[in-house]
Structures are given as structure tokens and as C-alpha cells.
Amino acid sequence: MISVNDFIPSKYSHSVEQGNFQWSAPSNIALVKYWGKKENQIPANPSVSFTLDNCKTITKLAFAKKNIDTSTSLSASKLNETADSISFDLLFEGQPKEDFKPKIQKFFERVEVYLPFLKDYHFTIDTQNTFPHSSGIASSASGMAALAMNLMSLEKVLNPDMTEEYFYQKASLLARLGSGSACRSVKGQVVVWGKHQNITGSSDLFGVEFTNTIHENFIDFQDTILLVDKGEKQVSSTIGHDLMHDHPFAERRFAQAHENLDKLIAVFETGNLPEFIEIVESEALTLHAMMMTSMPYFILMKPNTLEIINAIWHFRNETKIPVCFTLDAGANVHVLYPNSDKENVLQFIKDELVGYCQNGHYLCDQVGDGAVLI
The missing domain is CATH 3.30.230.10 (Ribosomal Protein S5; domain 2)
Incomplete structure (x- = not known):
């Protein structure tokens, strides 16, 4: 070892x-x-x-x-x-x-x-x-x-x-x-x-x-980052991490992460997008649930974060396009979707989600390979 x-x-x-x-x-x-x-x-x-x-x-x-x-x-x-x-x-x-x-x-x-x-x-x-x-x-x-x-x-x-x-x-x-x-x-x-x-x-x-198998569904996966709040976080990640030491739900959360990682191993191999969506969105909400149930407790999502989440759920139910969200320890929303659905999802973002972004700002990104010597 x-x-x-x-x-x-x-x-x-x-x-x-x-x-x-x-x-x-x-x-x-x-x-x-x-x-x-x-x-x-x-x-x-x-x-x-x-x-x-x-x-x-x-x-x-x-x-x-x-x-x-x-x-x-x-x-x-x-x-x-x-x-x-x-x-x-x-x-x-x-x-x-x-x-x-x-x-x-x-x-x-x-x-x-x-x-x-x-x-x-x-x-x-x-x-x-x-x-x-x-x-x-x-x-x-x-x-x-x-x-x-x-x-x-x-x-x-x-x-x-x-x-x-x-x-x-x-x-x-x-x-x-x-x-x-x-x-x-x-x-x-x-x-x-x-x-x-x-x-x-x-x-x-x-x-x-x-190094396990990754299905073609996840090749060139897209991430459009909706900038809901461009200010500094109210609570630093360091403080947030420290609050897990005495958190009443910490041990169960740590076990859940192992379980979800196990599930993703299979999902990456089979290309099961509905299960991918379920795991990823659940993980994002669990992260924020841990913040809301720590002592002291705090909320980093903004009202527009929730508006975007609800709009994504509605769009997915109506169109059956496998688009989902995830969150970091902040208010901004990462919209994840296959490259094959890029045109439709970007149109949805422009039509329905840009209004929830600060100054209408968002960033388009995709999966990359890591650090590069210039």
C-alpha cells in the first residue's frame, strides 16, 4: 500500500x-x-x-x-x-x-x-x-x-x-x-x-x-454552468467540512457515498442515464441537506437555484431528454446532459433558465482530460 x-x-x-x-x-x-x-x-x-x-x-x-x-x-x-x-x-x-x-x-x-x-x-x-x-x-x-x-x-x-x-x-x-x-x-x-x-x-x-468501462453515453458529456450568484460564499467550504465532525447524520452520509459510487460503476458501464440522473441529483441535494442539518446550519442555495431545479424537472418530464443538475457548495447550478442533446438543452437554457442567472450569465463546458503542459 x-x-x-x-x-x-x-x-x-x-x-x-x-x-x-x-x-x-x-x-x-x-x-x-x-x-x-x-x-x-x-x-x-x-x-x-x-x-x-x-x-x-x-x-x-x-x-x-x-x-x-x-x-x-x-x-x-x-x-x-x-x-x-x-x-x-x-x-x-x-x-x-x-x-x-x-x-x-x-x-x-x-x-x-x-x-x-x-x-x-x-x-x-x-x-x-x-x-x-x-x-x-x-x-x-x-x-x-x-x-x-x-x-x-x-x-x-x-x-x-x-x-x-x-x-x-x-x-x-x-x-x-x-x-x-x-x-x-x-x-x-x-x-x-x-x-x-x-x-x-x-x-x-x-x-x-x-479505469472501468465508460459507456459512449458519457463521452463528451456537457456541463452548462448557470451563474445564479457570483458573490463569495457566505460559509467557506473549510468550515462546512468541519461541521461534519459532530453531524448527527454524518456516518450514514459517508456510507451512502460508498453505495452511490458502487451504483455509478455499473451506470458508467451500462450507460443507464435515468439511474445516473437519480444518483447525481440525489447527491447534490444530500450535500445541501448536510449543510442545512449541521449546527450551526446554513443555506447556500438561492430562490433562483430552486426555480432552475424545478424547471429542469419539468422540462425532463415533458421532453424525456436526459438532462439533470448538480450543485457545488453554493448557489450555482451545473446542468449535465449528453452531447447528442446539446442543441435542445441549450435552447431550453436560453428560453427558460437564463432569466434566473445573475446578469444572464452562464458558461458552457464539457468533460475534459486534465492538466496540460503549455
Whole structure:
């Protein structure tokens, strides 16, 4: 069994003075939700997600050894930082973003044991999203995954004998330590995170590609994201996860997630869309039920979230088109449907659902493959 100690390098065989990498990493949408976690970002239950394609973060990581003189844009003061500190500059869309820095600092401190070279370099992180920052789409998963991929590219220079399997497993592990769901944004179209007895190779430490059969019904599956509320969430996901520790329904919920993941294994093989819809919508509502029954309790859905859900149910009953919804820990609605029904569903969205979106905004996406080196 793989343990965290397997990802702690003993020494590096090569060295590098300076350079840069650039990766893009997508967001993802969970079908079976993870809600509740243990120490060190370990999930209380397994989850499975579709990797998205268009909603992604693009991050460039430049690095230079602190003990070298360079004519690059890195200032002398930065290069002379003390050797026992982690130093970095952070740019968002080309501009300094100081309020993002504490989260990145915390991430670096968490992963330092796995990346002992971190204190040897000064880093410049320049990141941007392909979706508007104020769109209400969580960017922590894509952002942390993109940063983890860049750091692993640097480690691969230092240790060129690294296998591809190790590279992606460790990248996912690092991403998880930045944002739990980020481990599902590294590689694969359908990704499982969390140990599950019927999924070979599944792990609490990193996400793995779903290697069982996937029916053609789910190839090029579409996800149109309806932006009901583009503001910041009233309650952070971290607080929400913590409230599961004393939740009266927690143990039953964790068992339900295992059961639903089992059902999805069969659904992905047979292409059973009605059962897929039943599981996915139930999971979304259960996630929000856990929030509404915690102490303190909270509601992240908005009135227009419910209007959209009811409209989707009515449209599906009338047309028999297999369209469904899922939700993250927020008010926005992900509308999921087969590519073969794209034209009809998009017309329905334009005719009936856009009015429930803030400023009429929505994003069109589909299932993608994971992070890409640019």
C-alpha cells in the first residue's frame, strides 16, 4: 500500500539554476460529493467527478536559485532572501495579488516535506483563469492543481528518473494539500478520490483515473454552468467540512457515498442515464441537506437555484431528454446532459433558465482530460 512517505525524496540527482514552466489545469464537478474530512486533507468518504475542459487556470512558475546573480526581473532583494524561508511573488492576471498570498504560503508550508527544494529558490507565480474571477466558479481546485503540476515539473528536472505514474500521483497529492478537490483536476476524464473497495488503486492520498468501462453515453458529456450568484460564499467550504465532525447524520452520509459510487460503476458501464440522473441529483441535494442539518446550519442555495431545479424537472418530464443538475457548495447550478442533446438543452437554457442567472450569465463546458503542459 502506498503511503505519504513514498513521496518524500531522499536526494536529487540533478540541479538547475533557473527556468520556468507553464501548466493549465481544469476545474471539476463532483458527481458523488465529498463533504467532511480528516486530518491532512483526507476525505471522510470517496468521491467521483467529471473533469471539465474550458473552465481552467493557467499558471506560469518562474524559479531562480537564491544564491545566483541574474539579470532577470527577479529583484536582488528577493534573491537575497534568507535560505531558511520560502519566498515567492504572486501575480494574478499580471498584477500583484497580495490577498492570495497567505493561502499559497500555507500550501508551500504543507508540501515542503515532499518538496525539499522549495527553500532553495525564489518563485514567481503568474496565474489567470479562463473564466471570470467574479463568476462564482470555485478556482481553488484548478489553481492548486496547476501550481502542483508546475512544482512537479521542477522536481522532475531534479530527478529525471521519476516515472510518469509517480509524477501524476504526487502532483495529485500535492494539489490535495492545497485544496481537497484539486486532486481530481490532475489527470483523467472521470476521477475518483478516496479509498473504495471496488475501485482498483483508489486512494485517500490522491485522485485516480476511473479505469472501468465508460459507456459512449458519457463521452463528451456537457456541463452548462448557470451563474445564479457570483458573490463569495457566505460559509467557506473549510468550515462546512468541519461541521461534519459532530453531524448527527454524518456516518450514514459517508456510507451512502460508498453505495452511490458502487451504483455509478455499473451506470458508467451500462450507460443507464435515468439511474445516473437519480444518483447525481440525489447527491447534490444530500450535500445541501448536510449543510442545512449541521449546527450551526446554513443555506447556500438561492430562490433562483430552486426555480432552475424545478424547471429542469419539468422540462425532463415533458421532453424525456436526459438532462439533470448538480450543485457545488453554493448557489450555482451545473446542468449535465449528453452531447447528442446539446442543441435542445441549450435552447431550453436560453428560453427558460437564463432569466434566473445573475446578469444572464452562464458558461458552457464539457468533460475534459486534465492538466496540460503549455
